[in-house]
Amino acid sequence: MSEQSPSRATRWAACGAGVLAVVIFVIWARQAVRGLSPDTAATNPIIRWEWVFKRSSTPHELRDLTIEHLKLTALPVAAGLVLSSALAAIALRFRWTFAPLTAVAGFLYTVPSLALFAVLTVYLSPFQAAVVALTSYTLLILVRNIVAGIDGVPESVLSAADGMGMSRQRRLVTVELPLALPVVMAGIRVATVTTIGLVAITGAIQLGGFGFLIFDGYNTQFFTKIAVGAILSVLLAVALDLLIRSVERVLTPWARRRVAR
């Protein structure tokens, strides 16, 4: 099994190399803009590093945008998880509802996000509209993964649990949910990363987190803002992906040990 996933040591080495690269880059960039004033346009035709490193309001702005981006990601994923759990429970209890439920979720998924934001802002504040719309996009992935996770619990394990006299509830809580966890966590990971990308589009309704930089940069033809917004959005996605992966590893020690063998 060790061929399928990189060993622990390789994984840590890769993470370390990544962090080191970022640190070296930042040191190099700061070095490059030393002595330049905020409004010179000299460092680079694409990214003006002095805007990032010399402009006094930049750190403050970036912090606010990060918080907004995180809020617009975490809230929809959390709400989506709660809603999807309920929908998955219905789908698992009444099998025939699974197809219509995923059909509806799939339909929501295909609605163009810009249109959805626009329509929802008629009735809701921009922030509420963004959360509702982004939540609807997580449903398809989450419902499908929760159902698949529970379905994936081996028949023999259920049979053994029943044969030993476990009640249905106890079986669900102590056997089925823990064993479904890896698949559910994978769903949460995909939903989170997708949402981070979609948050940028809420820039169209004056929100957007890092997407705000992208929209603003586009409108003012200032490419630095577009680049910074895009890069930070990607970095945030990678960071959250890693974070959720490590949470999953902590929660599923049995899977890790099996790989370690």
Add this chain to the structure above:
Amino acid sequence: MGQQRDEQSSDGAVAIQLRAVTKTFPGASTAAVSPLDLDVPRGEIVVLIGPSGCGKTTTLRMINRLIEPTGGTITVEGVDVRQQSPTELRRGIGYVIQQIGLFPHRTIAQNIATVPKLLGWDKAKVSARVDELVDLVGLDRDMLGRYPGELSGGQQQRVGVGRALAADPPVLLMDEPFGAVDPIVRGRLQGELLALQQRVRKTIVLVTHDIDEAIRVGDRVALLNVGGVLEQFGPPDALLARPANAFVEQFLGSERSLKRLALSQVRSLPHERGPVVDASATVDEARKVADEVGGGWVGVVDAERFLGWVHGERLEDSRPLADQLLETPAVQLAPDATLREALEAILTSRSAVAVIADEGRFGGVVSLEQIRRGLIA
């Protein structure tokens, strides 16, 4: 139904009783189990065997109500299984399945502790019991902290048996418990089950499709035909010696006599001292014995100990018998050796008989003729 009871159990106590039990699955035109009567004596291993579709697994699963019977009654230790809730009933019955079904996310210790925890035992009692069971099924205690994924198939099956025995249930149901392991491990696990049974004396109902397994581990074998028809029920030797009908005969296969060899012990044969003389006998006396048996081989026994073989035609008058022993080794068998082992010993010995030795003491001989007569009897 060609049901026959060859032997009443020693104490006559019935642990599990099936009376006119039937099962027809919804939508099925024929019954999976037609009215079935079966008594499982306490402390015995009863094997349910038969071709696919004979309802053996269905019958087993009706005992702990994983499948509800359509009709009839099942009692376990005198209590109708329907008097308890299914979960309560199942906590009092050990259950082992072919795929083992260990919980992959629980350690070995947690797996074994499943039923005691369901029953609400306190921590100290559970952990003492887990240690006890790990020793009982022959696993190392340092495995307790591992996950099932880290164990071999044979080890997992041992954990499965330990988990089923955790709350010390009087009854154990085993559904093809050794079906998923390779033949070598299967043989070893069968041996371990028999050794374990010597110690715990549970009432065990075991389902298998392997006739050799049924013969080896079963105190009694219930042979079912398609639709849950009981064709014959009795000790394995009785089935092999006197198949009730053509179906039974065909199912048991063409080597019934050979299979029986593995079931009887040498001690079950009538005692025969064989062509032996005392070491103090004269050479003439030995020659006389040799002539009587025709083969020429005569054993020399000294104060209950078998010394070796002499051959009638090669005896010299001048020397005592004990000095003329041939180098041909005497094949010796313990009284609890099987007839199969005796046959092997006879086939490989030049004297054509095997010597029985009970911890060194001479206990007679076994010949091919004796085995043949033993099988016919």
